[in-house]
Amino acid sequence: MKTPDLNIQAIRADFPILQSENRGKPLVYLDSAVSAQKPIQVIQAMSDFYTHEYANIHRGVYELSEYATKRFEDARQEIANFINAPKADNIIFVKGTTEAINLVSQSFGRSQWQAGDEVILSTMEHHANIVPWYLLSQQIGIQLKVIPVTDQGELDLQAYKALFSPRTKFVSLTHVSNVLGTINPVKEIVEIAHQHQVPILLDGAQAVCHLSVDVQDLDCDFYAFSSHKLYGPTGIGILYAKADKLAAMPPYQGGGDMIETVSFDKVTFAKAPAKFEAGTPDIGGVIGLAAAIEYVSALGMQNIAKHDQQLLAYAQEKLLAIPGLSIIGQAKNKIGVISFILNDVHAHDIASILDHEGIAIRAGHHCAMPLMERFHLSATARASFGVYTQEKEIDALVQALHLAKRLFA
Amino acid sequence: MSLRELYQEIIIDHGKLPRNFGSLDQANHHQLGHNPLCGDRLMLHALIENDKIQDLKFEGAGCAISMASASLMTESLKGKTIEQAMDLFKHFHELVTLGKEAEIDMGKLAVFAGVAEFPARVKCASLAWHTLQAILHNKQDPVSTE
Numbered sequence: 001m002k003t004p005d006l007n008i009q010a011i012r013a014d015f016p017i018l019q020s021e022n023r024g025k026p027l028v029y030l031d032s033a034v035s036a037q038k039p040i041q042v043i044q045a046m047s048d049f050y051t052h053e054y055a056n057i058h059r060g061v062y063e064l065s066e067y068a069t070k071r072f073e074d075a076r077q078e079i080a081n082f083i084n085a086p087k088a089d090n091i092i093f094v095k096g097t098t099e100a101i102n103l104v105s106q107s108f109g110r111s112q113w114q115a116g117d118e119v120i121l122s123t124m125e126h127h128a129n130i131v132p133w134y135l136l137s138q139q140i141g142i143q144l145k146v147i148p149v150t151d152q153g154e155l156d157l158q159a160y161k162a163l164f165s166p167r168t169k170f171v172s173l174t175h176v177s178n179v180l181g182t183i184n185p186v187k188e189i190v191e192i193a194h195q196h197q198v199p200i201l202l203d204g205a206q207a208v209c210h211l212s213v214d215v216q217d218l219d220c221d222f223y224a225f226s227s228h229k230l231y232g233p234t235g236i237g238i239l240y241a242k243a244d245k246l247a248a249m250p251p252y253q254g255g256g257d258m259i260e261t262v263s264f265d266k267v268t269f270a271k272a273p274a275k276f277e278a279g280t281p282d283i284g285g286v287i288g289l290a291a292a293i294e295y296v297s298a299l300g301m302q303n304i305a306k307h308d309q310q311l312l313a314y315a316q317e318k319l320l321a322i323p324g325l326s327i328i329g330q331a332k333n334k335i336g337v338i339s340f341i342l343n344d345v346h347a348h349d350i351a352s353i354l355d356h357e358g359i360a361i362r363a364g365h366h367c368a369m370p371l372m373e374r375f376h377l378s379a380t381a382r383a384s385f386g387v388y389t390q391e392k393e394i395d396a397l398v399q400a401l402h403l404a405k406r407l408f409a
Numbered sequence: 410m411s412l413r414e415l416y417q418e419i420i421i422d423h424g425k426l427p428r429n430f431g432s433l434d435q436a437n438h439h440q441l442g443h444n445p446l447c448g449d450r451l452m453l454h455a456l457i458e459n460d461k462i463q464d465l466k467f468e469g470a471g472c473a474i475s476m477a478s479a480s481l482m483t484e485s486l487k488g489k490t491i492e493q494a495m496d497l498f499k500h501f502h503e504l505v506t507l508g509k510e511a512e513i514d515m516g517k518l519a520v521f522a523g524v525a526e527f528p529a530r531v532k533c534a535s536l537a538w539h540t541l542q543a544i545l546h547n548k549q550d551p552v553s554t555e
Binding site for chain 2: 344345346347348349352353363364365372377378379407408
């Protein structure tokens with residue numbers, strides 16, 4: 001594989017799990033879109049922290065606690081740098097992308113909007129960026145407006161522009177589709193929203209692991225992503241928000257650390273980011289995420305993106321050569337996520353057969369039922385790539401798909 | 410456990426060409442069942458008279474395991490009494506969840522013994538049966554495997 005910028009074999013050596021087996025065959029992990037594997041550097045960073053440096057943060061006076069606090073806040077700064085946020089204070093630690101979006105809907109949305117106000121979503125959203133808004137519509141009567149998706153799997157931008165009305169209060173959109181692999185033209189989309197004085201949240205769960213993300217360049221008001229898709233631990237995610245938005249938002253969860261003073265008659269709150277971080281955070285998780293960001297930054301997001309594009313081109317060519325196989329989503333700009341169907345074999349059966357060959361892919365609706373509905377599909381199979389993916393794994397996938405076809409012939 | 414043990418000839422055959430597939434005009438029971446995890450859906454049509462399953466057909470789309478299971482279920486249950494059907498359900502459920510072989514003759518249903526080794530596929534194999542259970546217990550809402 002011609003990527004002088006990335007040494008894939010060296011990268012693979014960093015991921016011990018890639019040496020393991022699945023159903024007695026060498027593991028071929030093609031499900032990074034659901035969650036990425038972890039390099040030893042991340043595992044070690046967390047293990048070392050718990051072994052030598054662990055203490056609770058923010059309140060202790062002793063050295064161990066001060067040092068843990070410094071590690072934690074340094075991590076916050078590193079994460080801010082990674083997405084080019086103006087300050088560390090723009091970074092809120094949450095459980096994941098899902099919690100980030102729930103936080104925005106319940107804190108920003110619920111405090112500002114009323115019945116009849118409109119929120120723009122799209123047909124290609126993950127349930128994490130649909131259900132929180134649906135819940136809000138049940139709670140306060142906001143209306144959901146939906147941008148349609150073209151047959152190629154791209155957003156219909158004309159339709160998007162036409163959805164704006166005097167009642168539009170928010171846009172919440174995925175940066176990259178987890179089913180179609182489509183990279184949305186988010187900079188343009190943000191500009192259009194801002195022309196209408198409407199703030200916008202971008203769901204970056206699939207984007208941050210495949211592309212460089214610069215939140216100041218995008219000028220989005222909110223950006224959310226998860227650690228576990230970015231080679232970091234589960235249980236931690238990031239909400240980036242502009243300072244003026246955070247200042248206007250009431251707390252999401254109440255508890256310790258997010259307060260200034262507490263009495264039974266009155267509670268005063270800390271400023272962001274603390275305001276949105278009630279209770280003891282996942283300190284180990286934050287350390288792990290920072291280590292993951294160091295790992296990918298050392299490889300270079302541009303190099304990771306290039307490798308991803310090469311795999312995508314290779315895989316599309318090989319897969320489209322299989323008779324009866326269709327790829328769902330043929331946008332001009334995609335990441336290495338390929339959803340496909342095979343004429344005579346249901347996605348779930350494909351996944352089972354591949355499982356027997358050691359290959360891990362995903363089958364189902366991918367938490368995107370409205371998108372499945374739009375394409376008249378009940379399920380697709382999905383293969384997705386990570387920094388450790390190599391061409392011969394795609395070859396293994398193709399071979400196994402031929403096997404599946406033979407079995408069902 | 411090899412692939413062949415899960416996807417036996419008979420499962421592939423019934424998955425591709427399900428028996429008793431289609432609508433049933435004389436049906437007096439209809440029940441929708443679906444597996445939200447992978448999108449398997451089926452509609453069961455039953456004619457139940459004098460405590461007996463006089464006729465049983467299904468429509469739907471889904472993975473080979475779910476379709477084959479529905480097909481083989483309809484074949485096994487046509488002409489059985491409600492009590493016999495409930496008994497077969499109990500044995501089928503144990504077969505696919507525990508791999509427990511039945512004391513009674515399961516006939517072709519025994520091919521699903523392999524499913525127990527693959528927890529992710531148990532819901533596919535059980536969908537048709539859970540849907541039938543809903544009919545037998547006179548439930549109204551669509552059945553979901555979740």
